[in-house]
Amino acid sequence: MLRSLLEFSGINPLRLRMSWVSASEGKKFADVITEITKELQEIGPQQSYIREAV
Amino acid sequence: MNVQKLKEEAARALGRKDVKYLIGYKKGSYGFRVSPAFIEPKEDIDQLIMSPLCNMSLVKYVMMEETLPGLTEQALKPSKIAIVARGCDSRAINLLIEEKGVPRDRLYIIGVSCQGVIDQRKIEARFPQVTEPAEVTEENGNYIITVQGQSHTVPKEELLAELCTVCRYPTPLIYDKLIGDKLAARPFHYDEIAAFEALPLEERLAYWQQQFSKCVRCYACRNVCPRWYSTICSLDSLSPQWLRRSADTSENFMFQIIRTFHLAGRCIGCGECERVCPMNLPLMKLNRKLEKDAKELFNYESGKDPKAKSLLTTFHTEDPQGFIL
Known part of the structure; x- marks a missing residue:
């Protein structure tokens, strides 16, 4: 639901991701992280809603 | 009457x-x-x-x-x-x-x-x-x-x-x-939400950025909500400070997402938040989006039955799990 709410308010849904990875599944963990980093690099950083420096 | x-x-x-x-x-x-x-x-x-x-x-x-x-x-x-x-x-x-x-x-x-x-x-x-x-x-x-x-x-x-x-x-x-007389339940209407969902991502982003930039963070929407009655609120918390006090678009966005998500499966659609908003933000648009999701994904309607279990505290094996990737 959070994902679809973010999508509704104009955030790319690829930016939020949830997976179940057990402590013994090191390989899966690495795969998930590599995949999401690759995807995020393709989208690039979010240009809006950037917190202003104080 | x-x-x-x-x-x-x-x-x-x-x-x-x-x-x-x-x-x-x-x-x-x-x-x-x-x-x-x-x-x-x-x-x-x-x-x-x-x-x-x-x-x-x-x-x-x-x-x-x-x-x-x-x-x-x-x-x-x-x-x-x-x-x-x-x-x-x-x-x-x-x-x-x-x-x-x-x-x-x-x-x-x-x-x-x-x-x-x-x-x-x-x-x-x-x-x-x-x-x-x-x-x-x-x-x-x-x-x-x-x-x-x-x-x-x-x-x-x-x-x-x-x-x-x-x-x-x-x-x-x-x-x-x-x-008064008993009136029959009326059908669902989420046409305006579906129409907004169909817009391209950039357009939706621009719309909400414009809306959230108006928010003055008076918290009237939170205070008036019959769903908000906890004494500890992440919005007031200073340590950790989840949210800065400044009313700029990025903090306002965060605030509105927190506020709306707090109502996931809980909003009963009374529209009090929108009524008291001094800046006329279309808050019910966010709330009704969650209402629509709750209905479509989990066939759940909030506040229908006092004996029902609230949506986000229950789990069924047949719940949709599309969000797990």
């Missing part, structure tokens, strides 16, 4: 030994405003009104009473509060009972079948600068509005609050006494 019958029921409720006071509506001090009325036994029951102007939710006051610190079981006797509830209020009460905010036996609910209420902004735009209290009655699809001694007839559609057109349950779902 049969006000006489409401007064009779109210008098009967206040005559009970276990009822402490009654929360209803009374005439406001100016224009098209109504005030909440807190009537104790032997007080004047005639101040009670029920008209299309009664557009505020009274459920919040129940919670405010119950969360007073230092009240012992003894001090709470006689313990019942009588409350006048419309369809949406009754759903709020249902959810309160379900979340164990207020026990059912603390409430004496006078249900009122609601034909929809007037949008304050619409009527004030139509009759600006009204200082004397005005009166409104409904007749054959028209509102008869008495302002400063003059009577005007306005078609209902022109002043009806937008949310009332998508109201599912005009008749209360929980009550001890019901006033």
Whole structure:
């Protein structure tokens, strides 16, 4: 639901991701992280809603 | 709306030994405003009104009473509060009972079948600068509005609050006494939400950025919400500080997402947040999006049944799991 709410308010849904990875599944963990980093690099950083420096 | 019958029921409720006071509506001090009325036994029951102007939710006051610190079981006797509830209020009460905010036996609910209420902004735009209290009655699809001694007839559609057109349950779902006829549940309408979903991502982003930039973070939407009654709130917390105090677009976005998500599977669609918003943010658009998701993904409607389990605290193996990647 959070994902679809973010999508509704104009955030790319690829930016939020949830997976179940057990402590013994090191390989899966690495795969998930590599995949999401690759995807995020393709989208690039979010240009809006950037917190202003104080 | 049969006000006489409401007064009779109210008098009967206040005559009970276990009822402490009654929360209803009374005439406001100016224009098209109504005030909440807190009537104790032997007080004047005639101040009670029920008209299309009664557009505020009274459920919040129940919670405010119950969360007073230092009240012992003894001090709470006689313990019942009588409350006048419309369809949406009754759903709020249902959810309160379900979340164990207020026990059912603390409430004496006078249900009122609601034909929809007037949008304050619409009527004030139509009759600006009204200082004397005005009166409104409904007749054959028209509102008869008495302002400063003059009577005007306005078609209902022109002043009806937008949310009332998508109201599912005009008749209360929980009550001890019901006033007015039972009205059938109406079908779902999420057309405007679906239309907004269909817009491209950039357009939606631009729309919300523009909207959120207006927010002044007065927290009126949070404070008025009958769903908000916790004493610890992440929005007030300074350590850790989840949210900065500054009212800029990025913090406002964060605030609104937190506020909306807090209502996932809990919003009962009374529209109080939108009504009190000084900046006219379309908050119900976010809330109704979650309502739509809850209905479509989990076939869940909030506040329908006081014995139901709330959506986000339950798990079924057949729940959709598309979000796990």
